[in-house]
Amino acid sequence: MAERRPIVYDWEEGRGPGVSHAGRNLLKNEERILHSMNQLQKVTHSDHVRLSEDGRAVVILDQTQLPCRTVYLRLQTAEALYAAIRTLQVRGAPAIGICAGYGMYCLARSLEKAAPGEFLEKLRAFGAYLNSARPTAVNLSWAIRRMLGVAEKSAGGPVAETLALLRAECEAIHREDIAMCRAISEHGLALLREGDGVLTHCNAGPLATSRYGTALGPILLARERGMQLRVFADETRPLLQGARLTAYELQRAGVDVTLICDNMASIVMKNGWVNVCFVGCDRIAANGDFANKIGTSGVAILAKHYGIPFYTLGPTSTIDLNCKTGADIEIEQRPPEEIREKFYREPMAPPDVKCYNPAFDVTDHALLSGIVTEKGICRPPFAESLRRLFD
C-alpha cells in the first residue's frame, strides 16, 4: 500500500516536496484567493493620475484605450492637458479635478522664468484654457480655483516659494480625494446587504477618481470584506464607459458583474434582480438635482417605477451650491461622430444624419433616495441636508 504522506504546506516555500493532491488543491485554492486579493488591490490601490517623478508632467492612464491596451501618457503642455480632458483620456469628475490640480502645478513650473508680474497672469490664462475643456463636471473649475487661490495668496513673493505651495496643494487635492472615496465607500456599504443586486451607470470607479471610486467604492469594499453582490453595469452609449471601464474594473476585482445594454435596465429591474442603484455625479445643485452621464435620469425614473432605491455617490467637491437647481447646470454637447460611427468598423448611420449628443443629463432630486458623501448620507429635503454639510 502506498505510504500516506502528510500534507506539507509551507506558504513561503510554495509547493515543497511531499504535497499530496489534496494539499496541492488546497494550495491552489489559497493561491487563487491570494491572487484575487492581489488583483483587487491592484484595482483599488493604483494611481491612474499622478505627477511624474521629475514633477514636470502629469502621468495618466489613457482611458480611451481600455480595456484592450494599458497605455500611460505624459502630459506636459497646456494643449496636451486640454486635449486629454476634452477627449476623455482622463475622465470622471474627481479624476479630472486631480489632473487639473497637477496640470496647473506643471504649467506653473513652466513659468519659472516669467517676470514676477507675468507669472500670475499667465497661470490664470492657463486655468481659463483648461477650464474650457469640459463644462459640466464642477471638479475641474473647483481644482483650478483652488490652485489659483494659492498662487494669488503668495503673489509678489519668490516664484520658488509659490511653486512649493502649489505642489503641496495639488498633492492635497489628490490625498483628500483618496480619503473622500474611502469614506463614501464605507457610508455606501452600509446601504448594502449580502446577495444584493446593484445597478450602475457609466463609470464611477477607481479610474474616475482615486483608489476605491464613488459609486463602485461600496461594491469594491464589499468584495474586500467577503460580501457577495451581483452588479449590473449599463454599457453607457455612446462612449461605453460602462462596458469598457466598469465591467473591466469590476471583473478584474473579482466582482460578479453582468454587462447590459442601456435599454435592458428595465427588464433586469422587472425581473427583481436589482435591489439598489448606485451612480456617480458630475455636479450636484443646491436642491439635490444632479448632472451625471447621459441616461442616468432614465435609470432613476425606472427605479422609481419599480420601487428600487436610487442613490448618487460623490464627494462634497461635486456639490455646487451656486447652482440653485439642475436647470443652472451647463450640459456638454459632444460631436455627432460619437453616435454615428465611434467603435463601429464602418458608420452605422447615414453619414449626415442629424444627431443630438448631450454628454450628461440632470436627474430630478425627487427621484433620489439619498446623496452619499464622505460626510454621510444626505436625505430629502436635500436643500437642507446639503446646506448642513457646509455649515
Ligand code: MRU
Ligand atoms: O463623460 P464622463 O465619462 O467623464 O462622465 C463621467 C460620469 O458621468 C461619472 O459618473 C461622474 O463623473 C462621476 S465619476 C466618480
